[in-house]
Amino acid sequence: MNKDHYAVALKNALTEVRNICPDVSHSFIFTKDGMIIAGDPETEEKTMEKMMRSFQSVAEKSDTIGSLKALYVDGEKGKVILSSINDMYLALAASKNADTTYLHSVTRVIIPTILKLLETITPTPLQLTPSKQLVVDTLSGFFIGDSVQIDTELLEEWAKLLNQKDVNEVEIEAFSGKATQCKAKEINDPQLKGKGMIRIPEKLCKTLEVKKGELVKVKPAST
């Protein structure tokens, strides 16, 4: 089973959860690294990304209580549950009157069982393309070429994850939705290494409509 089938299976599961319990208004699954695996058709990707950022800001500061396992927000008109399942997180938003027992069954039993089942019937380990958010630094000059520059460690990490010798091409997506694919090299300025940066030639920055200091999502180009 490839990653698309895996995502489709999860998406269908989330849609069914919603059909059975109409009180669930939004549901999606994402990884610790901030990658969306699947979401119900009603939830916009922007909303999922915002939610992930909020969640990550809390998770980053959660060392004091051990790793963050769950986050519940109870509001006057509804509730949001964020629950960890292995290396992933399931987010559910529901109306105030939603059956809590049912929601807990979904977060603690149904979705974990589906994930386990999918992993059992997957012949090879699931390989999800890992994406990272990097800060843009612009490259200018005559001899800069068309390649972007990224930390060597990150390129090596991706190559290892994807079981490839190396990663030479990446996909870059700005938060505006503009995206492009280009060659990638390691950062050559020692002072800029290890700072979570991506150095992008000015021309490419214009294409992506990004400026220095802004965040972009970067992942290895699919081969």
Added chain:
Amino acid sequence: MSAKKKAKEDKDEIEILQEKLQSIKGQEGIIGYILRASNSASIDLKDPTKIINYAILSATAFEAGQDISSMFEIGEVDTILLEGENTKILSMVVNSNRLSIFMEKNVDHNELCKDLNLT
């Protein structure tokens, strides 16, 4: 209502809340609490070396709670619960004071809400 009367009422409310918190603090599994009013803060934690970490986490939880509430339109936030490996945090706004109670995971936080007359 005059500003003076309002200020007195607020002070009384905080004092009542602090009394309740003192009683809750003695319960098994309770690690401590942070209560932030508009001009002051009360912090009572078993391990004072973790005050900064807990304070930052508490503030971040409130921010995230607000953001998540507006994203999913769930209205004013009643409670935020963070569950870690062994510890959890219950955060809420009580009479415009921000309260976070830190506890071991096995503590029934719903009971705490009842104790605080929040349910």
